[in-house]
Every structure is written in structure tokens, then in C-alpha cells.
Amino acid sequence: MSEPNQPNDQSGNNPGPWNSGQPGQPGQQPAQGGQAYPGGPGTPGNYNYPAPGGSPAQGGYAYQGSPYGQMTPAEEPPRPKQIDQAFWLLIASAVLGLIALPFGLIYVNSPEYLETLEETLRNAGLDVDSDTLSAGVASGTLSAVLSGVVGLAVRVTLAFLVRAGFNWARIVITIFAVFSLLGLIGLFAAGTVSGILTLLALLATFTAVVLMFMKPSSEYFTRSKAYRQAKKFGGYQA
Secondary structure: OOOOOOOOOOOOOEEOOEEOOOOOOOOOOOOOEEEEOOOOOHHHHHEEEEOOOOOOHOOOOOOOOOHHHHOEEOOOOOHHHHHHHHHHHHHHHHHHHHHHHHHHHHHOOOOHHHHHHHHHHHHHHOOOHHHHHHHHHHHHHHHHHHHHHHHHHHHHHHHHHHHOOHHHHHHHHHHHHHHHHHHHOOOOOOOOHHHHHHHHHHHHHHHHHHOOOOHHHHHHHHHHHHHHHHHHOOOOEE
């Protein structure tokens, strides 16, 4: 009675999917960390299966842990005192601008403003009458109210965005501060009180800009951006 055929003839005489077709070496031991089939390392048909926990040097594969396991929960960065000081200076600037608004309205409806408006219109070659002057006064009043209210809302909103660590708000405030220098022309045209209030508001804004560009503030804006990005990806950061 003949013996059943073995699926893997170690003699190499029976090539197949489990045999390289080359004679095996007697006493060949399995590779460390895995289970080696005859045929010799580096030859076709040599299958080296990694043992559990084996490293690549031992013939196995080491799977790196998930990157999420090495990440820590994102923490909101502490706000430096420079940012708090800049915030309150911006709020003060907005309040000073609001206080100056009534004085600006008084000036727009004053005889001095009417004389200036009439002279300006005549120099432009336009006919000046009572209706034209009334329209000019109404336009000046509306412009003063809108600029005062909108300016207040924009300054307060940007102040809170700076406090929250949005760098683009810092840039916008800086641009506004530079353009506000144009207001120095005819600063006291609306009266001494209005001019002083406007000047104080400008000084408060420029002081806030300096504070926002100090090193602790710049680091705060950078960390705040990283914190917001981490919250978008599950609240974890590396």
C-alpha cells in the first residue's frame, strides 16, 4: 500500500506552489521570528511568515501605533496681558469716537459749517441756494451718524476678534489706524472738544496696534490659529 503524496516534497523533486523546485538542505531551521519553508532564503517559493510581535529585523513586521494615540487634547492658549490691554484700548477708542459724535453733529448744523459748505460749492462752480445748503447739511448729518455708528460697531467687533486670537483682525485694525491719520487734516474743524476726543481715540488705537505686535501677542495669535485648526480635526493636536 503506497504512501499518499505529500503536498511539499522537501527533496525538491516535486515542484509546486509550496516548493521552489530546488533540493532542500537537511536540518534547515526556520528563520527567527517566522516559519520558513524549504527552498532557501531569497529564492522563489520561500515564504517567511512573521511571528506575532516580530520586528522587521527578525523577519516580521512592526506596525506603528495610530498617530491619534500619540496626540493630546488641544488646549486653548492663555491670553497674554498685552492682548487684554489692546482690547480695552480698542474699546476706549470706540467709546471716544461715540462721545465725539454729538459734537460733530453740532458742527454740521452750525453757521460755520454752512459758510464752509457754501464756499466749497462756489469754488466747484455750482449754484448755491437755500435748498442746496439744506441738502448739504442733511447729507453731512447722515454721514456723521453712519460713520459714528458703523465705526463703533466695527471697532468693537474687531476688538473681540483680536481678543479671540484672530490674526486677520489685527491686520485690519492696523490698516484702519494708518488710514485714520488722514483725519488729522482739519482735526479741530469740528471744534476743540471734538478734535481732542478724535486725537485721543487715534492714540488709543495706535497704542493697541503696538501691543498687538509685541512678541507675546504674536505667539498668542499663532497658537490660537493652531488651536482652532486642531478643533476641526477632533480636538487633538500633536
